[in-house]
Amino acid sequence: MNILALDLGTSSVRGLVLDADATPRPGALARRKVHLATGEDGTGTLDGRRYLACLAECLDELADAGHLRDIELVTPCAQWHSVVPLDADGEPLGPVLTWMDTRPAPSAGAAGPADPDAFHQRTGTWWHRGYWSVRLPWLREQAATPVARFAGLAEYVLGALLAEAPMSISMASGTGLLDLCRLDWDAEACELAGVRPGELPALAPTGWLGRLRPEHARRWPQLAGARWTAPVGDGAASNVGSGCVDPSRAAVTVGTSAAVRIIQPVPAGAELPPLPYQLWRYRVDHEHVVTGTAYSSGGNLFAWAKRELRLPEGAELEAALSRVPADGRVLANPRFGGDRPPGLAPAGSGELLGLSFGATAVDLLAGLMTGLCRLVAEDLTVLESGVVKPAEVVLGGGAMAASAWWRAAFVAALAPRPVRHQRHPEIGATGAALLALGRVADGARVGGIGRTDEVDAPNTVAGARPG
Known part of the structure; x- marks a missing residue:
């Protein structure tokens, strides 16, 4: 089949x-x-x-x-x-x-x-x-x-x-x-x-x-x-395809936009766990809910900067980013597209701070990317307040697959949590397939998850068939 x-x-x-x-x-x-x-x-x-x-x-x-x-x-x-x-x-x-x-x-x-x-x-x-x-x-x-x-x-x-x-x-x-x-x-x-x-x-x-x-x-x-x-919501499918199917793992997905989410088992009719004001909650299916927060900026930040700042390509860009000081030269508010709920900041709320004549286009990109990392880290703390222990984090999505430097920036922002990377970019498709097969729990054993500095590898659902 x-x-x-x-x-x-x-x-x-x-x-x-x-x-x-x-x-x-x-x-x-x-x-x-x-x-x-x-x-x-x-x-x-x-x-x-x-x-x-x-x-x-x-x-x-x-x-x-x-x-x-x-x-x-x-x-x-x-x-x-x-x-x-x-x-x-x-x-x-x-x-x-x-x-x-x-x-x-x-x-x-x-x-x-x-x-x-x-x-x-x-x-x-x-x-x-x-x-x-x-x-x-x-x-x-x-x-x-x-x-x-x-x-x-x-x-x-x-x-x-x-x-x-x-x-x-x-x-x-x-x-x-x-x-x-x-x-x-x-x-x-x-x-x-x-x-x-x-x-x-x-x-x-x-x-x-x-x-x-x-x-x-x-x-x-x-x-x-x-x-x-x-159909299933793309965020829910991405969590499953990232191997994040229970509160022990949080998914940070960066595609066009970005989000941080956890899945919990809550069957229809069961009492819902308390929901902090800053977070939304949706349904994965009749048996699970997904809780988290989302951002209008993600890979679109990278695409905007690459286009407007005329940045170098591929390995040349990664090498240039690696030379940016650890504390950065530029601070950024990445809300170019405004806030997702519950925030009300309109489109056009992005900011760049700390500019000097020494700032380069690569510095601006690094500031934007780390600005999103900081937002995610703050909201993950709120998300973890409703679970038993701090989550392991799995990075996923096309933007994460494209930039080892951005993955490393997330590792630094999310420390001391363990951070791993789902290398296959089609996490939504994989998750949707597992949901359709009724195998949500098998997502915990989805293949392709490894160190954040590892190269691409095929995605599989290792040993996922029920016995």
């Missing part, structure tokens, strides 16, 4: 084929970059129709190369928090708002939750521009045409491909409208969002499986009999 993992990210959409042990098949990867429209006003949107076309191109490429043979399971992971308004025919009435968009604001005179702390404990979120409780009223105000219903990017894309595409519990938890214990839409959150049940996606039951629409089964006949699982 082969598994097709789809990663519906912010900067790209990818399709990756894995074997029955969730090990990626060599060369069986298709990727398309997507255009994230950004602006000084806090815009962060995607074109939903173009995004769907990019996914179709990935499937065509994999099919043409013969990689879709023997696919029995298709498992998507997707960015949390996105939302797109739809008309009665399910067509977009505007672009997809991503997690990066900071424009939504509460309507004039609108009141928040009656008990903000209870709301936070119940939904794992806040009444904040990053969640649907604020985003949906704002989108209605912006729309020139009446909105029939709302969907996330995953529900819109999969709704075009599958006979039905309900919203998974994992994706629903990222909207801020879900009661994390009851696993149903929260009445107060929906009232704040100004939505009726029919305007929200149906929630996928445990074990839901989908199938391609007939017209798409004709286009990709190798997938005609494949079962599609409900």
Whole structure:
């Protein structure tokens, strides 16, 4: 059996084929970059129709190369928090708002939750521009045409491909409208969002499986009999793919953005652990929750600096970074894209301090990268306050795979905790596959994790099959 993992990210959409042990098949990867429209006003949107076309191109490429043979399971992971308004025919009435968009604001005179702390404990979120409780009223105000219903990017894309595409519990938890214990839409959150049940996606039951629409089964006949699982939030999938499936390990993932998270077993209906005010909590699935904090800056900081500061490439850049003094020459506030919840700093809040005529472009990059390291270290301390012992940390994501210097900077910032590195960049796909197979616990034995200074190695799930 082969598994097709789809990663519906912010900067790209990818399709990756894995074997029955969730090990990626060599060369069986298709990727398309997507255009994230950004602006000084806090815009962060995607074109939903173009995004769907990019996914179709990935499937065509994999099919043409013969990689879709023997696919029995298709498992998507997707960015949390996105939302797109739809008309009665399910067509977009505007672009997809991503997690990066900071424009939504509460309507004039609108009141928040009656008990903000209870709301936070119940939904794992806040009444904040990053969640649907604020985003949906704002989108209605912006729309020139009446909105029939709302969907996330995953529900819109999969709704075009599958006979039905309900919203998974994992994706629903990222909207801020879900009661994390009851696993149903929260009445107060929906009232704040100004939505009726029919305007929200149906929630996928445990074990839901989908199938391609007939017209798409004709286009990709190798997938005609494949079962599609409900999507999982990309952060949850990345934790599992990083081997961080219980509180003994925290995942620090740096892709386009960045986050620090832990997973805890909390079955549906069970009492939720207390949640510190600074942290969010979402659902991995019906049996686990993921708690943490996220940042709008990550690999996009590196990309911005490389482009605008005309930095050297590869080994030359790594060598230049190694010559930066340990205490650095430049201090930085890396909030270029503003704050993720619960913070309210707008886009454009980044700062560089300590500049002198001796400062170089490499010094600026080092300041930005270490600035993010310090934010993560501070928030990890808060995250650890709810677990028994300080966590081992596993670094993962494409940006971590690209820079040994940045990994070393994280080791220094997170000391004295042990810090390791998941060398394979496709941690989301691996995690999504393990979740689809019902093998979350096996993520603790995922291969590819080693010292932060080790070179790339193949990713495997070593000895993960249950006995």
